[in-house]
Amino acid sequence: MKMERILTMVLALFLLFGGVAIAQQATSEASKTTSAERTMQEETKAERAPETQEMNFHTETIALPATPLPKKKEIKKARFSGMDAGQGRLENGTARIEFTGVMSAAIADGASPIITVTPLGNCNGLYISNINQKGFTVVENNEGHSSIEFSWIAVAKSPNKLE
Structure with a gap:
C-alpha cells in the first residue's frame, strides 16, 4: 500500500x-x-x-x-523513497544482494541507503561492504567462512528536489 x-x-x-x-x-x-x-x-x-x-x-x-x-x-518539496528487504545466504563468508528497480531508482536519485543485516545462524558477525546502485555485499567478520542465512532491509530517501 x-x-x-x-x-x-x-x-x-x-x-x-x-x-x-x-x-x-x-x-x-x-x-x-x-x-x-x-x-x-x-x-x-x-x-x-x-x-x-x-x-x-x-x-x-x-x-x-x-x-x-x-x-x-505549490509543492515545496518532493522526495522519492525506496525500501527493499529480503533474505540471503552467505557462501564461504560472503554474499551479494541485488536491489529491486524502485530501490535502485532511489539510490540513482542521490539517496544514501541505510542497510541492516541480521544473521539467522551462528557466525562471527556480519558487515556490509561495496554498496552501489545495484546492490551490496555482506561479509562475515574476522575473515569467516560461514554458510548461513541472513535477513536484510534497506531504506533510501532521495534529497529534496523542489525548493
Missing part, C-alpha cells in the same frame, strides 16, 4: 508539471479495476467539477486541478 502511495505521488507530479500524456499512459497500463469499481468510479466522476483531471492507480482514484495550483498551494 505504501508503494502505491509513492507511485501515485510520482504520477501526480507528472500531471502537475506537464507530463499528462506520460502519466495517463502509465496509469492506463497500471490500472486494473473490476466492473463494480468502474461503476463506483463513474458515479464519483459525475459528482466532480468538470475542470478536474482524473488519475487512476490500481484501485485508488485522486482528482487533480486541470489548472496550475495557486502560489500558496
Whole structure:
C-alpha cells in the first residue's frame, strides 16, 4: 500500500508539471479495476467539477486541478523513497544482494541507503561492504567462512528536489 502511495505521488507530479500524456499512459497500463469499481468510479466522476483531471492507480482514484495550483498551494518539496528487504545466504563468508528497480531508482536519485543485516545462524558477525546502485555485499567478520542465512532491509530517501 505504501508503494502505491509513492507511485501515485510520482504520477501526480507528472500531471502537475506537464507530463499528462506520460502519466495517463502509465496509469492506463497500471490500472486494473473490476466492473463494480468502474461503476463506483463513474458515479464519483459525475459528482466532480468538470475542470478536474482524473488519475487512476490500481484501485485508488485522486482528482487533480486541470489548472496550475495557486502560489500558496505549490509543492515545496518532493522526495522519492525506496525500501527493499529480503533474505540471503552467505557462501564461504560472503554474499551479494541485488536491489529491486524502485530501490535502485532511489539510490540513482542521490539517496544514501541505510542497510541492516541480521544473521539467522551462528557466525562471527556480519558487515556490509561495496554498496552501489545495484546492490551490496555482506561479509562475515574476522575473515569467516560461514554458510548461513541472513535477513536484510534497506531504506533510501532521495534529497529534496523542489525548493
